[in-house]
Amino acid sequence: MISVKNIKVVFGKGTPLQKQALNGVSLTIEQGSFVTVIGSNGAGKSTLLGVLAGDVLPSEGEVTIGHTDVTRKGTAARAGLVARVFQDPLAGSCGTLSIEENLALAARRGESRGLTPALGAKRREHFRERIAELNLGLEDRLGDRMDLLSGGQRQAVSLVMATLAGSEVLLLDEHTAALDPGMAEFVMNLTQKIVTERKLTTMMVTHSMRQALDYGHRTIMLHGGEIVLDVAGDSRKTLQVEDLIAMFRRIRGQTLDDDALLIG
Numbered sequence: 001m002i003s004v005k006n007i008k009v010v011f012g013k014g015t016p017l018q019k020q021a022l023n024g025v026s027l028t029i030e031q032g033s034f035v036t037v038i039g040s041n042g043a044g045k046s047t048l049l050g051v052l053a054g055d056v057l058p059s060e061g062e063v064t065i066g067h068t069d070v071t072r073k074g075t076a077a078r079a080g081l082v083a084r085v086f087q088d089p090l091a092g093s094c095g096t097l098s099i100e101e102n103l104a105l106a107a108r109r110g111e112s113r114g115l116t117p118a119l120g121a122k123r124r125e126h127f128r129e130r131i132a133e134l135n136l137g138l139e140d141r142l143g144d145r146m147d148l149l150s151g152g153q154r155q156a157v158s159l160v161m162a163t164l165a166g167s168e169v170l171l172l173d174e175h176t177a178a179l180d181p182g183m184a185e186f187v188m189n190l191t192q193k194i195v196t197e198r199k200l201t202t203m204m205v206t207h208s209m210r211q212a213l214d215y216g217h218r219t220i221m222l223h224g225g226e227i228v229l230d231v232a233g234d235s236r237k238t239l240q241v242e243d244l245i246a247m248f249r250r251i252r253g254q255t256l257d258d259d260a261l262l263i264g
């Protein structure tokens with residue numbers, strides 16, 4: 001479960017560049033619920049994910065994950081609670097380490113470093129099984145460096161990495177935006193499967209209205225650091241991509257240059 005109460009984030013306070021990125025955001029996401037987040041550039045989407053991950057500390061408000069108040073805890077202290085997959089396939093893993101070494105590091109997120117070997121035979125076998133489930137043939141390439149993989153393969157491995165340490169919360173920051181349409185669909189279907197099987201409480205930022213409505217249980221729209229739409233259940237089922245685009249237009253008070261960007 002995730003709960004944020006009256007979150008305010010101000011960047012560059014007291015400077016000419018002062019920016020209120022979140023302005024009193026409150027939200028409760030039940031355990032196992034999958035929320036998609038949309039909003040135009042600068043709406044505050046990444047800042048909200050940052051507040052949950054711990055790399056942005058709010059100036060006001062409270063953040064609770066599970067039963068833990070994490071408001072003042074940084075990323076390291078939340079590592080066992082929250083996993084994150086980024087837009088850039090190179091961002092969440094280490095390119096110069098092998099697939100297997102990356103998996104070993106991910107499995108130990110949030111643990112204090114001890115003397116137990118990171119890559120025992122049992123762990124290796126577990127990793128092989130988890131990677132084989134992707135059906136990408138990567139189980140025979142566990143010793144290959146991560147930077148030899150395609151962007152889509154890396155995102156698929158990153159999703160497996162995100163689940164290895166047993167975090168309850170998964171944050172997805174436009175994690176398919178850099179992929180071709182076919183690979184994006186593959187990674188989205190994999191995401192849905194992993195989230196459902198592991199009952200992960202998930203927040204996914206996307207610029208694709210199609211993805212926002214097709215995946216997950218609930219959709220929120222941010223604008224100017226505030227939640228301006230929050231739909232779930234039957235009202236979400238009847239919502240069309242065109243409705244969301246019309247809402248975007250209304251909120252921004254202007255015509256979008258290219259609706260296709262949002263539909264894709």
Ligand SMILES: Nc1ncnc2c1ncn2[C@@H]1O[C@H](COP(=O)(O)OP(=O)(O)OP(=O)(O)O)[C@@H](O)[C@H]1O
Pocket residue numbers: 011012019020021039040041042043044045046047048
């Ligand atoms: N570290 C920072 N320092 C100063 N301003 C920031 C910082 N991070 C974000 N902002 C500003 O806060 C506002 C919200 O940014 P945020 O990245 O959360 O938007 P977003 O909805 O994710 O946008 P996009 O879709 O473009 O990624 C923007 O005006 C942005 O310029």
